[in-house]
Amino acid sequence: MESEKILNLSVDCVVFGYDTNTKSLNVLLIKRYLKSKFTSEVLVDDYVLTGYHVLKTETLDDTATRVLKELTGLTDQYKKQFKAFGDPDRLTNPKDLVWIANEAFNLRTITIAYYFLLKTEDVNLEQNTFEAKWFPINALPDLGFDHEKIILEAYEDLKEKCLSEPIIFKLLPDKFTINEVQDLYQSILGIDIDNRNFRRKLINKKYIIALDEKQIGVSKKPAQLYMFSMDIYNKMFSKNYLISM
Structure with missing residues (x-):
């Protein structure tokens, strides 16, 4: 019924x-x-x-x-x-x-x-x-x-x-390039982002994992591929309690 x-x-x-x-x-x-x-x-x-x-x-x-x-x-x-x-x-x-x-x-x-x-x-x-x-x-x-x-x-x-939580990775392939992350941020925020500064900041994040892989099937020079690790992100941003129960 x-x-x-x-x-x-x-x-x-x-x-x-x-x-x-x-x-x-x-x-x-x-x-x-x-x-x-x-x-x-x-x-x-x-x-x-x-x-x-x-x-x-x-x-x-x-x-x-x-x-x-x-x-x-x-x-x-x-x-x-x-x-x-x-x-x-x-x-x-x-x-x-x-x-x-x-x-x-x-x-x-x-x-x-x-x-x-x-x-x-x-x-x-x-x-x-x-x-x-x-x-x-x-x-x-x-x-x-x-x-x-x-x-x-x-x-x-x-x-x-998207500025405070890693939700943008829900919109990207599991393996992505730094340029693809930047393009997505620019699309959501409607602004231009400085490429060199963005790349430096992103690849220094421990939860952005560089893979031993590059793009395939592209006409230009293939770019390095990365992945996002939710496990590492959660460990880095876990709550710290003053008293453990």
Whole structure:
């Protein structure tokens, strides 16, 4: 028997993906399209975040994980719950009201927002039933509901966290070059970083491990490959207690 959903509580997921080819931070969005039942008029044609009502048998994290799996087929990705959105007018745009009437949504729905980090190459869009598409964070399409606000707040949180936590390595291949790390930081932060200074600082980090490998299949001189060690990072940044119990 299908579990009953909570009609005024939902989870929306901002799925960030990094494309190493275009050096672009992207957001995965799904198509929202509705035609009139009586004419051929298109009533709604835009994009939204993926999300769903919370089921009564689920935790919020359960819902977020389920939503991501249904959209991408992926599990065990980095996720963070970052804010609740519950303004009384968040769903009152005219086209949103049309959509809500068709889908029988509760007009006063509160959503708990999460964001996920993954690699764009890990998502197969050709077989995606949601008509999902990647959009650069700085070139978002027309969005429904308050989803532009949710995306931009998730992006601000990501920019802050990437400076203090090693979450950017969730967006990179397991083996990467220093230039790829720099490109990713520049893409997220929207700034140019001094190459020589960045390289010196990064390779001096003990948790950035130089491998006995170089790039393959590149036209230019192959670069040194590195990997990130979470074990070393955790040991370096473990909490120090004044009294051991």
